[in-house]
Amino acid sequence: xxxxxxxxxxxxxxxxxxxxxxxxxxxxxxxxxxxxxxxxxxxxxxxxxxxxxxxxxxxxxxxxxxxxxxxxxxxxxxxxxxxxxxxxxxxxxxxxxx
Amino acid sequence: xxxxxxxxxxxxxxxxxxxxxxxxxxxxxxxxxxxxxxxxxxxxxxxxxxxxxxxxxxxxxxxxxxxxxxxxxxxxxxxxxxxxxxxxxxxxxxxxxxxxxxxxxxxxxxxxxxxxxxxxxxxxxxxxxxxxxxxxxxxxxxxxxxxxxxxxxxxxxxxxxxxxxxxxxxxxxxxxxxxxxxxxxxxxxxxxxxxxxxxxxxxxxxxxxxxxxxxxxxxxxxxxxxxxxxxxxxxxxxxxxxxxxxxxxxxxxxxxxxxxxxxxxxxxxxxxxxxxxxxxxxxxxxxxxxxxxxxxxxxxxxxxxxxxxxxxxxxxxxxxxxxxxxxxxxxxxxxxxxxxxxxxxxxxxxxxxxxxxxxxxxxxxxxxxxxxxxxxxxxxxxxxxxxxxxxxxxxxxxxxxxxxxxxxxxxxxxxxxxxxxxxxxxxxxxxxxxxxxxxxxxxxxxxxxxxxxxxxxxxxxxxxxxxxxxxxxxxxxxxxxxxxxxxxxxxxxxxxxxxxxxxxxxxxxxxxxxxxxxxxxxxxxxxxxxxxxxxxxxxxxxxxxxxxxxxxxxxxxxxxxxxxxxxxxxxxxxxxxxxxxxxxxxxxxxxxxxxxxxxxxxxxxxxxxxxxxxxxxxxxxxxxxxxxxxxxxxxxxxxxxxxxxxxxxxxxxxxxxxxxxxxxxxxxxxxxxxxxxxxxxxxxxxxxxxxxxxxxxxxxxxxxxxxxxxxxxxxxxxxxxxx
Numbered sequence: 098x099x100x101x102x103x104x105x106x107x108x109x110x111x112x113x114x115x116x117x118x119x120x121x122x123x124x125x126x127x128x129x130x131x132x133x134x135x136x137x138x139x140x141x142x143x144x145x146x147x148x149x150x151x152x153x154x155x156x157x158x159x160x161x162x163x164x165x166x167x168x169x170x171x172x173x174x175x176x177x178x179x180x181x182x183x184x185x186x187x188x189x190x191x192x193x194x195x
Numbered sequence: 196x197x198x199x200x201x202x203x204x205x206x207x208x209x210x211x212x213x214x215x216x217x218x219x220x221x222x223x224x225x226x227x228x229x230x231x232x233x234x235x236x237x238x239x240x241x242x243x244x245x246x247x248x249x250x251x252x253x254x255x256x257x258x259x260x261x262x263x264x265x266x267x268x269x270x271x272x273x274x275x276x277x278x279x280x281x282x283x284x285x286x287x288x289x290x291x292x293x294x295x296x297x298x299x300x301x302x303x304x305x306x307x308x309x310x311x312x313x314x315x316x317x318x319x320x321x322x323x324x325x326x327x328x329x330x331x332x333x334x335x336x337x338x339x340x341x342x343x344x345x346x347x348x349x350x351x352x353x354x355x356x357x358x359x360x361x362x363x364x365x366x367x368x369x370x371x372x373x374x375x376x377x378x379x380x381x382x383x384x385x386x387x388x389x390x391x392x393x394x395x396x397x398x399x400x401x402x403x404x405x406x407x408x409x410x411x412x413x414x415x416x417x418x419x420x421x422x423x424x425x426x427x428x429x430x431x432x433x434x435x436x437x438x439x440x441x442x443x444x445x446x447x448x449x450x451x452x453x454x455x456x457x458x459x460x461x462x463x464x465x466x467x468x469x470x471x472x473x474x475x476x477x478x479x480x481x482x483x484x485x486x487x488x489x490x491x492x493x494x495x496x497x498x499x500x501x502x503x504x505x506x507x508x509x510x511x512x513x514x515x516x517x518x519x520x521x522x523x524x525x526x527x528x529x530x531x532x533x534x535x536x537x538x539x540x541x542x543x544x545x546x547x548x549x550x551x552x553x554x555x556x557x558x559x560x561x562x563x564x565x566x567x568x569x570x571x572x573x574x575x576x577x578x579x580x581x582x583x584x585x586x587x588x589x590x591x592x593x594x595x596x597x598x599x600x601x602x603x604x605x606x607x608x609x610x611x612x613x614x615x616x617x618x619x620x621x622x623x624x625x626x627x628x629x630x631x632x633x634x635x636x637x638x639x640x641x642x643x644x645x646x647x648x649x650x651x652x653x654x655x656x657x658x659x660x661x662x663x664x665x666x667x668x669x670x671x672x673x674x675x676x677x678x679x680x681x682x683x684x685x686x687x688x689x690x691x692x693x694x695x696x697x698x699x700x701x702x703x704x705x706x707x708x709x710x711x712x713x714x715x716x717x718x719x720x721x722x723x724x725x726x727x728x729x730x731x732x733x734x735x736x737x738x739x740x741x742x743x744x745x746x747x748x749x750x751x752x753x754x755x756x757x758x759x760x761x762x763x764x765x766x767x768x769x770x771x772x773x774x775x776x777x778x779x780x781x782x783x784x785x786x787x788x789x790x791x792x793x794x795x796x797x798x799x800x801x802x803x804x805x806x807x808x809x810x811x812x813x814x815x816x817x818x819x820x821x822x823x824x825x826x827x828x829x830x831x832x833x834x835x836x837x838x839x840x841x842x843x844x845x846x847x848x849x850x851x852x853x854x855x856x857x858x859x860x861x862x863x864x865x866x867x868x869x870x871x872x873x874x875x876x877x878x879x880x881x882x883x884x885x886x887x888x889x890x891x892x893x894x895x896x897x898x899x900x901x902x903x904x905x906x907x908x909x910x911x912x913x914x915x916x917x918x
Contacts, residue, residue: 118796118830146818146819147819147820147822148823149827150887150888150892151826153888178896182823185891185895186876186892
């Protein structure tokens with residue numbers, strides 16, 4: 098999986114590939130040292146093939162971290178498979194999906 | 196043309212060298228000729244002087260024409276006598292007295308001989324004594340300056356016109372010392388006493404000197420200092436011998452000067468010669484050379500060709516050469532224009548051929564094809580811009596695919612046109628005929644007619660039936676393909692029918708061969724097996740077969756890649772003279788079996804990668820959920836299974852449009868679906884709990900799922916597809 102982090106008015110994290118058991122570890126590690134200066138963190142899933150439950154857990158953990166810092170988390174550009182996963186697990190209820 | 200190699204001997208240097216050689220030869224000849232002339236002249240001057248002296252003597256001796264020398268000869272006896280008398284008498288005076296007596300005795304002889312002189316007197320005579328006493332002072336000075344002794348001035352004559360002058364005669368036949376140890380005359384031989392050489396016995400004494408070898412006689416002036424005027428005055432003349440070799444010696448300094456002058460003037464001439472040569476020849480040669488370099492530079496550039504005049508203005512051969520050069524340039528300019536026009540034309544044709552080649556290649560189906568039935572990889576490398584080889588594949592029914600490989604006779608554009616025609620013809624015939632044989636017969640006859648060039652095409656046409664797992668084929672004079680089945684490489688022998696377009700109504704025969712799931716067929720044109728290396732050895736069937744044998748477990752892409760690598764390695768730097776085309780078609784075994792015996796999350800990535808590789812043709816709606824299913828189920832197994840020697844087998848299988856995923860493990864008998872509680876998050880329940888979400892997702896995505904425990908193995912089967 099490719100993770101690219103872009104700082105600006107918002108922190109944009111673009112994902113490419115799969116977010117699964119193996120790559121969600123990479124994802125969490127990539128953001129572990131992030132200081133989250135921006136108020137909003139956007140996860141751009143435009144080029145993400147799919148997300149598994151391991152990926153969902155990583156996202157939820159990130160949301161909790163950000164909530165502690167009083168920051169917003171937004172999920173952008175979900176493909177149909179990811180949308181389905183979000184829907185069936187209720188993640189679209191707890192994460193801001195745009 | 197930047198680099199200018201300098202000639203070792205430039206023309207200028209050669210001209211100078213030649214000048215030096217010629218001028219030295221000329222100088223040498225001139226010097227030798229001049230020297231000889233000088234010697235001759237000096238000698239003639241000398242003899243002239245002698246003659247003048249004789250003439251002088253004759254004039255002054257009052258018109259007697261006879262030569263002094265001849266007259267002197269007659270005094271031989273007298274002189275010998277006188278000599279003897281001096282020799283025999285110790286006292287000079289006694290000798291003179293005796294001489295006088297003898298004179299008296301021979302007076303007649305003497306007088307007759309001496310009649311033409313005005314002798315002062317014979318030694319010993321009264322007249323002589325009188326003369327001597329009268330001119331005593333003069334004599335003393337004169338004799339002491341010129342003679343060794345008084346006696347040596349044997350005869351003294353008075354100058355008839357000038358009484359102050361005397362003529363002393365010393366003949367060459369009497370020992371006489373002249374000029375005080377300068378010369379010594381003996382009868383028959385003469386010595387130069389200034390050059391100390393040897394000691395000679397002269398009869399009554401010995402002298403040390405240099406014997407004159409060549410001598411002439413002349414008068415020399417005898418001078419003394421006038422007491423009143425203090426000037427040198429000639430008081431007499433003396434007849435002496437004079438060595439001619441001294442003349443030559445006296446010319447030595449002259450010779451040196453002449454050589455020096457000759458060398459200096461020679462060098463000056465050479466310098467002038469060089470300068471003139473430069474301006475007359477070398478400068479023009481340089482101009483020509485400059486013009487030639489200009490042309491050479493022009494030919495290397497894309498600028499229009501300009502005729503350059505070397506600018507030679509002289510009216511000589513160089514001008515002629517320059518004119519020829521300009522004429523040649525004009526010709527060259529014309530040729531350059533023609534060549535450039537040709538090049539543009541050729542460029543245009545090449546561009547068109549390139550487009551034609553692209554069109555031709557675009558007419559061929561993709562080199563990579565994958566669907567649920569077949570995997571196809573193709574390779575084509577034309578020898579020229581456009582080739583005569585082609586391959587094709589297409590479905591003629593849901594379960595039947597036609598595969599074709601062909602090679603048109605001939606090369607280049609005609610072959611390419613015939614290839615396009617054949618390709619379209621075969622395709623349309625196969626679509627409009629119910630069976631292979633009637634289609635091929637139709638193609639054959641259609642190609643046979645309107646074929647004045649007698650072109651033909653060798654072809655292998657096969658129809659793969661994916662339901663029956665069979666291939667039905669006709670080989671029309673083409674290379675025999677190989678089928679790789681169960682790791683066995685089999686050459687597809689059988690009927691070799693005649694080529695297409697060769698004979699009308701040829702009776703083609705078709706054959707069938709098993710073509711099971713997983714089997715693949717390797718087709719090629721003769722550009723492969725008949726390619727030759729520098730030893731003129733063919734790549735041959737055996738190398739094709741060996742390469743297949745070595746690569747039969749490789750992917751289809753690698754088989755073609757390695758075949759081409761081997762071919763290139765074999766052929767080396769030899770030119771490719773025929774198109775090389777390869778086509779490999781696999782009857783796809785729609786299953787993938789993977790087996791792991793390590794408990795590591797990394798196997799998830801491996802499984803998903805291999806799946807995507809094998810089932811790339813599947814739609815994303817199946818591939819992405821499959822990745823999720825694998826991730827969830829294998830993650831669960833690795834996370835919760837307690838045994839360390841966990842073995843996981845994953846099988847994928849395409850059934851119709853569905854994908855069946857089967858995960859088998861040696862783990863515990865545990866049905867995840869039965870024990871699963873639906874997991875759903877809402878704003879009231881956002882806690883992360885272990886497990887749950889994954890199975891929810893699987894249940895949502897899957898068309899069907901089941902768990903079973905058989906032969907101590909836990910088996911989970913998930914089917915993905917349209918619900």
